[in-house]
Amino acid sequence: MSRIEDYARPSVAADAVVFGIDTAQAESRGGLKQRKLKLLLIRRGEAPFTGSFALPGGFLRMGETLEQAARRELREEAGVCDPKLIQIGTFSKPERDPRGWVLSCAFLALTRTVTLSTAAGSDAAEACWMQVTCTETDAGESLAVTDDAGNTLLYAENGSIRNHALAFDHAEIILEGFRRLRDEVLYHDLIFDLMPELFAVSDLQQPYEIITGIHTSPQNFRKKFASKLVETEYYNETAAHRTAKLYRRKDGIT
Amino acid sequence: MSRIEDYARPSVAADAVVFGIDTAQAESRGGLKQRKLKLLLIRRGEAPFTGSFALPGGFLRMGETLEQAARRELREEAGVCDPKLIQIGTFSKPERDPRGWVLSCAFLALTRTVTLSTAAGSDAAEACWMQVTCTETDAGESLAVTDDAGNTLLYAENGSIRNHALAFDHAEIILEGFRRLRDEVLYHDLIFDLMPELFAVSDLQQPYEIITGIHTSPQNFRKKFASKLVETEYYNETAAHRTAKLYRRKDGIT
DNA sequence: TTAATAGTGTCTATTAGACAATATATT
């Protein structure tokens, strides 16, 4: 009874929720180091949702896997190379795309830098790193995505979307991406995939706290991660205070 | 450039890795209660892989979500009603189905009983609950799926498949399902979705230990779960020992 | 010197595990 030809076929896309850490020196106070969580979005150049922001992604091609498609689109569309990819879910509400029946397989993608090496000739007309903010409100917990001008692209409270200006169901996908990011950081040390090869303990803490919502003193944070780190001979060349030893992730720990 | 019609479309299926707990009285020793982890498989009645065991599932239809498709197929094909469903991944290797280009969106499905209410007229010609065994070997950890006669359908060590007799890439999907089941039980109390409304503390322990590999004394296991349980007025009508109070899951805990 | 972060050590509170002891069912 179940001949493969008897069934209508949807279009399938692969989209990515790309997170990265931005380590910027704050202008004020002589260079306090801020390490901020960023999300990569693309301004759409074509219908539908022309001009809106959306996740980078594109259609799956015959002969490739979903992960290959996501990787290809990230390279072509946003100049993101060699990200860590974790599949987070396939979104399938029939009405999610006004063009027709399109499923989207979403990936959580992590980069070790927020430099956009937007290769010449790429589609990335407008790929931007947006600010991700996570705060404790009295109503619970909220997540906000804002552009550099401070405009809110997505605001969610307790995991439900209050407000957004994003294409398709991408707000939903971002929320799921952040939820998964938190889980993976909490339980599988995914925080290291947001770090460069060598990093200071303090480089770890701010992103960890933004993502998990768990706040600790620098001293106790150090102890918490001590068993997962290997000390190197390198030091940070930095600012108006003691230089920090650089560490590397201890392997053999999943 | 990206017209939706420009892209070839794959067929899309929804398959489920269905787990349940079998509470059987052992024949020997006057009825020691064994609570075993079971996996639901279907013997295929058609090509390809005719006669092999496979996950229950089927093709996505236009107008439904992947979850609706999984639910429908579980009902039709295996008589499984109202399971808890968690999407675990979409499998997309181009060669995974000899019939052509078929993606499979896999779900982890949990039932509160292993009774197959195989409705008359259903496709479930041969739906069987297989034994799931998880052991610590010197090489690490192994997972085995065996039928009632003791034949091994799947054997994996440290997450890599050693041996299997299952259709398509379903061995891989089962492994991913078990991995996810473990994570969800460890970090999100998914064990309760394998339990009936009312249960004794000891009903919880054996499945929890099989799935997580964490072994504790009955006393300490009780303490570990005390904060997540609400005592009821009901008791177990059972065997050659003190009756057990029945509990219910405390709500408000994710 | 001061400000700022890096890093160590110590004490305490909370949690997880070992295990003794008691309770209550059936055979």
Added chain:
DNA sequence: AATATATTGTCTAATAGACACTATTAA
């Protein structure tokens, strides 16, 4: 009585958090 599980309680080990204190850099 013997056995098997249920349930409570106590002690101890391991872990997580608070916080004092020292170190080192540049301005």
